[in-house]
Amino acid sequence: MKNKLEVKDLWHTYADGQREVEVLKGVTTTFEAGKTYAIVGESGSGKTTLISLIAALDSVQKGDITFNGKSIRKIGESEFRLRYVNIVFQAYNLIRYMTARENVEVALDFAKYVGDEHARAYELLERVGVKRTEADRLVNKLSGGQQQRVAIARATASEVPIVVADEPTGNLDEKTEVKVLEILKSLANEGKIVIVVTHSPKVASELAATTLRMESGKIISASAKRAA
Amino acid sequence: MFKNMFKRSWLSTIRKPSRSVILVLILFVMANLMLATIAIKKSVAKTTDYAKDKLSGTVYLQADMSAMQKEMQNRRSNAPSSTSGTAAAPARFTMPEISESLVLGIAESQYVNGYTYSVNASANAASFTVVETEQNQREREMQEQIESQSSGNAMGRPSFQFDGAMSRGDTTIVGINNFAYASGVEDGSLTLLDGAAFSAENEAIISNELAVDNELDLDDTITIEKIAEEESEAVEITLKIVGIYQATSENFNYNTLYTDIDTARQLTEVEGVENVRFYLESASDKEAFLAEMAAKYPEIADNGLKLDIDDQAYQTMVGPIENVGKFATTMMWVVVIAAVAIITLMVVINVKDRRYEMGVLLSLGATRATIVGQIFVELAIVGTLAFMLATMTGNLVASKMGDALLQNQIAGEESTSTEAQGQFGGPGSMGGGMMPRPDQQASNVEQIEEINVSAGASEYAVLFGVGYLILLLAMVVPSVNILRVSPKTILSGKE
Numbered sequence: 001m002k003n004k005l006e007v008k009d010l011w012h013t014y015a016d017g018q019r020e021v022e023v024l025k026g027v028t029t030t031f032e033a034g035k036t037y038a039i040v041g042e043s044g045s046g047k048t049t050l051i052s053l054i055a056a057l058d059s060v061q062k063g064d065i066t067f068n069g070k071s072i073r074k075i076g077e078s079e080f081r082l083r084y085v086n087i088v089f090q091a092y093n094l095i096r097y098m099t100a101r102e103n104v105e106v107a108l109d110f111a112k113y114v115g116d117e118h119a120r121a122y123e124l125l126e127r128v129g130v131k132r133t134e135a136d137r138l139v140n141k142l143s144g145g146q147q148q149r150v151a152i153a154r155a156t157a158s159e160v161p162i163v164v165a166d167e168p169t170g171n172l173d174e175k176t177e178v179k180v181l182e183i184l185k186s187l188a189n190e191g192k193i194v195i196v197v198t199h200s201p202k203v204a205s206e207l208a209a210t211t212l213r214m215e216s217g218k219i220i221s222a223s224a225k226r227a228a
Numbered sequence: 229m230f231k232n233m234f235k236r237s238w239l240s241t242i243r244k245p246s247r248s249v250i251l252v253l254i255l256f257v258m259a260n261l262m263l264a265t266i267a268i269k270k271s272v273a274k275t276t277d278y279a280k281d282k283l284s285g286t287v288y289l290q291a292d293m294s295a296m297q298k299e300m301q302n303r304r305s306n307a308p309s310s311t312s313g314t315a316a317a318p319a320r321f322t323m324p325e326i327s328e329s330l331v332l333g334i335a336e337s338q339y340v341n342g343y344t345y346s347v348n349a350s351a352n353a354a355s356f357t358v359v360e361t362e363q364n365q366r367e368r369e370m371q372e373q374i375e376s377q378s379s380g381n382a383m384g385r386p387s388f389q390f391d392g393a394m395s396r397g398d399t400t401i402v403g404i405n406n407f408a409y410a411s412g413v414e415d416g417s418l419t420l421l422d423g424a425a426f427s428a429e430n431e432a433i434i435s436n437e438l439a440v441d442n443e444l445d446l447d448d449t450i451t452i453e454k455i456a457e458e459e460s461e462a463v464e465i466t467l468k469i470v471g472i473y474q475a476t477s478e479n480f481n482y483n484t485l486y487t488d489i490d491t492a493r494q495l496t497e498v499e500g501v502e503n504v505r506f507y508l509e510s511a512s513d514k515e516a517f518l519a520e521m522a523a524k525y526p527e528i529a530d531n532g533l534k535l536d537i538d539d540q541a542y543q544t545m546v547g548p549i550e551n552v553g554k555f556a557t558t559m560m561w562v563v564v565i566a567a568v569a570i571i572t573l574m575v576v577i578n579v580k581d582r583r584y585e586m587g588v589l590l591s592l593g594a595t596r597a598t599i600v601g602q603i604f605v606e607l608a609i610v611g612t613l614a615f616m617l618a619t620m621t622g623n624l625v626a627s628k629m630g631d632a633l634l635q636n637q638i639a640g641e642e643s644t645s646t647e648a649q650g651q652f653g654g655p656g657s658m659g660g661g662m663m664p665r666p667d668q669q670a671s672n673v674e675q676i677e678e679i680n681v682s683a684g685a686s687e688y689a690v691l692f693g694v695g696y697l698i699l700l701l702a703m704v705v706p707s708v709n710i711l712r713v714s715p716k717t718i719l720s721g722k723e
């Protein structure tokens with residue numbers, strides 16, 4: 001059976017001071033293993049909110065998210081984050097006092113990687129174009145693009161069925177962008193569910209088999225690319 | 229999982245050296261103070277034990293001063309203040325009387341090796357003249373002063389009166405069950421020059437000074453007169469001189485005669501006995517002896533008496549040291565509380581600075597517990613370093629601090645003790661406290677003016693235990709903060 005991630009009638013509100021802001025208003029969709037998905041839509045339409053819930057960074061309030069029929073609530077948020085999903089976010093999310101390699105090793109540790117962690121970390125970094133000399137520098141001494149690549153390398157450090165990314169190519173030059181998109185596609189080819197939020201139509205069309213368009217908290221259209 | 233946590237803690241510690249160094253320094257100072265207080269407390273306990281041990285061989289039966297003071301406070305606070313008509317009579321306190329039969333009963337105990345008690349009286353010399361001493365000179369002057377004041381008084385009555393001084397004769401009689409136990413004999417300040425101790429009624433031992441002044445010798449007799457209200461009641465008693473003593477202590481009253489108990493009894497109306505001491509077979513018997521006597525003689529406590537090692541001597545020996553101990557206890561609490569507060573503050577700031585890192589770790593699947601664990605391990609790393617450093621310097625700090633505190637206490641004590649002196653004389657001496665009496669229970673013990681403060685393995689163990697406990701306590705508030713970290717808000721940069 002193929003892995004299946006289902007979002008069922010998902011609602012989400014933020015308490016903004018006194019006001020309640022309704023950000024998701026009944027999102028229902030299904031993600032399947034081995035495919036890449038792009039989520040596009042206007043700023044503020046709720047894209048980050050949706051994938052945060054998928055990544056179990058926030059608790060589901062109303063509706064449900066299930067993996068192979070099992071709810072995140074049942075699995076447990078930290079367990080879900082540990083074994084089901086890896087993320088790449090806009091802000092890189094690296095631990096600043098560690099080197100690039102050590103950041104990747106933290107993820108390897110969490111994944112209980114057996115083998116030579118150093119070698120594996122260098123390898124993963126090299127795949128996204130981070131050279132050894134850069135890998136041994138503290139991440140806060142690296143450029144934005146380099147940091148983004150370290151974050152992607154870290155997201156590939158553990159074997160999880162779902163990878164979500166929020167603007168993963170925002171800070172990358174064209175050459176690296178292509179490389180990153182290839183890595184993401186290869187993850188899907190390995191059988192993972194890959195979900196990417198992007199503002200770039202080019203990224204969406206290049207990467208995704210399915211593009212979901214959001215507007216004020218709802219998915220208004222899903223367009224599937226014909227299999228090439 | 230744990231390896232992972234320790235690895236992160238270690239990296240965080242060494243990659244932020246300035247924060248770690250500051251923490252080590254703070255903890256190092258705290259640990260030194262803590263070690264010093266722990267070591268001081270231990271050495272105080274050791275010293276007081278030693279003092280108790282040293283004094284344990286001699287048990288006193290005397291008025292329970294602390295019970296009396298409590299009683300006095302009770303009466304004062306319970307005094308009816310609303311009844312304005314009849315002015316409440318000022319509370320009067322009489323010293324509890326010690327009955328001779330009680331003393332003799334206790335003396336039967338298997339633990340008692342020897343015992344002593346005395347009956348003290350006063351009489352006037354009849355067949356001899358008293359030796360001029362500073363005391364009787366002073367007393368006479370006072371008497372004259374009173375008389376001149378009372379004659380100038382319109383009412384023809386003295387405006388105040390010294391009961392004790394008025395009824396006091398010029399000769400002091402100490403009736404004691406065994407001269408060998410007279411105070412001064414033990415420490416050699418009172419020695420028998422000639423003759424022997426009394427063995428029967430109406431025999432006396434007199435001072436060499438008195439003998440020389442009156443050309444008295446062994447087997448001579450002297451006559452003294454009992455002090456009485458009415459002239460007609462006056463009784464004369466003739467005593468045979470059986471011994472002559474030499475006293476070397478300062479301010480000794482040479483007009484002191486030593487007799488047996490019965491002889492002294494003839495000269496006083498007081499029923500009770502004084503200066504009761506029991507010498508135990510072995511100091512280690514003390515607790516057993518006290519327990520047995522408390523059970524057998526409930527009247528000891530009921531009559532406001534106390535059977536114990538000499539409290540005054542004990543206080544003299546260890547008073548300043550006990551105060552140092554109390555101070556150390558207070559200081560330990562202050563250090564612990566201050567340490568918890570300061571470390572809490574530092575960790576809270578640290579946690580706040582590192583919310584981002586925590587969000588990242590949470591997104592990678594870390595549980596909040598392991599994040600709390602990581603922060604604690606970081607603290608424990610610097611703590612362990614600080615505590616280990618403190619074990620190297622703590623001994624020096626402890627002994628310097630112990631010495632300084634004790635010297636401070638002793639200096640403070642000396643300035644207050646002169647005022648306090650004479651407030652309470654020995655038991656039974658309430659009647660006339662003006663003159664130091666030769667038979668007063670001499671607290672001839674030395675104040676302990678040194679403590680040997682040193683920290684060893686057990687103090688280090690306590691330091692590490694308390695130290696880690698402080699670090700744990702300091703984690704409470706930050707842990708709550710960590711539990712509230714929301715990875716979504718952090719990671720989507722909404723903070």
Ligand SMILES: Nc1ncnc2c1ncn2[C@@H]1O[C@H](COP(=O)(O)OP(=O)(O)OP(=O)(O)O)[C@@H](O)[C@H]1O
Binds near residue numbers: 014049
């Ligand atoms: N923690 C929060 N508290 C209050 N309001 C929030 C919070 N996070 C998001 N919002 C609001 O929810 C709405 C959706 O935000 P979200 O980040 O999901 O949008 P987005 O589609 O990812 O936008 P962008 O393309 O700009 O990243 C916005 O109006 C935002 O202001």
Ligand SMILES: [Mg+2]
Binds near residue numbers: 047048049166
């Ligand atoms: Mg967004």
